[in-house]
Amino acid sequence: MTGCWSIHPDLANKPFAIAQRHLPAPQGPCVFCALAAEPVDAEGNIHNGDEMSHLAANGDHAFALENRWRPFEVGSGAQLVIARRHVTALEDLTVPELDEFLVLLLRLDARQRRRFERTLCFVNIGLEVNGTQPHLHGQVVSTDLAVEAPWSTNFLPESLDEDVTQAREAELVVDETAALVYCPWAPTASGEVRIVARDISRLARALHDALWRLRSVLGEFPYNLLVRDSPSLLAQIVPRLSAVGVLPDYFGLTVVTLPPDELARDLRRHPSAT
Numbered sequence: 001m002t003g004c005w006s007i008h009p010d011l012a013n014k015p016f017a018i019a020q021r022h023l024p025a026p027q028g029p030c031v032f033c034a035l036a037a038e039p040v041d042a043e044g045n046i047h048n049g050d051e052m053s054h055l056a057a058n059g060d061h062a063f064a065l066e067n068r069w070r071p072f073e074v075g076s077g078a079q080l081v082i083a084r085r086h087v088t089a090l091e092d093l094t095v096p097e098l099d100e101f102l103v104l105l106l107r108l109d110a111r112q113r114r115r116f117e118r119t120l121c122f123v124n125i126g127l128e129v130n131g132t133q134p135h136l137h138g139q140v141v142s143t144d145l146a147v148e149a150p151w152s153t154n155f156l157p158e159s160l161d162e163d164v165t166q167a168r169e170a171e172l173v174v175d176e177t178a179a180l181v182y183c184p185w186a187p188t189a190s191g192e193v194r195i196v197a198r199d200i201s202r203l204a205r206a207l208h209d210a211l212w213r214l215r216s217v218l219g220e221f222p223y224n225l226l227v228r229d230s231p232s233l234l235a236q237i238v239p240r241l242s243a244v245g246v247l248p249d250y251f252g253l254t255v256v257t258l259p260p261d262e263l264a265r266d267l268r269r270h271p272s273a274t
């Protein structure tokens with residue numbers, strides 16, 4: 001492990017205010033609603049004006065497009081999972097809708113990991129975290145380039161068991177009804193919540209519940225969600241609470257303005273609003 005965590009309970013909300021979520025202003029009709037309404041041809045393609053997208057996966061509540069908005073080199077992967085309903089955040093989906101959304105994300109993630117050296121599966125909610133469309137979508141991006149992992153994925157999967165053990169000892173568990181929901185003993189960012197689940201159905205229920213608890217505590221916060229199914233089925237909710245992102249990456253520093261024990265206590269006191 002490199003870098004360090006610096007816990008500043010006295011700085012909670014000050015000077016790093018909890019940022020409320022902003023969404024991009026609508027620029028005409030929603031591009032994803034338009035794609036969701038288009039018919040699919042026999043080859044599994046969706047035609048939208050001059051553009052054609054190949055359907056990578058299809059479901060009642062979500063669908064996935066292949067190679068849209070590729071962030072890396074030609075030949076790299078960029079799968080897009082889109083909710084059929086126009087909602088802005090994961091918690092706005094019903095639990096069955098969220099279940100299917102996660103199934104598609106994880107299915108594409110598993111497929112891309114077999115093809116590429118590096119794959120990242122995530123959802124960005126809010127302009128603050130680069131969520132540039134107001135319609136909920138997730139991304140599975142892959143590359144064979146030797147890129148450095150984003151800060152939020154720098155923790156080692158092997159360290160998960162140890163983190164869970166430490167979190168239990170420090171009373172950071174929020175709920176264990178559907179899955180283990182807890183505040184990490186070693187968070188990757190202030191306010192992080194992790195969910196370890198036995199299956200996707202339980203993950204969807206626990207994630208929905210955790211997001212509504214967080215909204216009760218933090219308001220409509222911007223966040224990244226990261227999901228993976230190896231070595232455990234794991235979701236990381238990473239709220240973006242503060243302006244510490246302006247520090248250069250090489251600082252290797254995470255300023256925790258929301259201590260995990262305080263957050264776990266607040267989340268336990270706020271049952272889901274759903």
Ligand SMILES: [Zn+2]
Nearest residue numbers: 030033086135
């Ligand atoms: Zn839409």
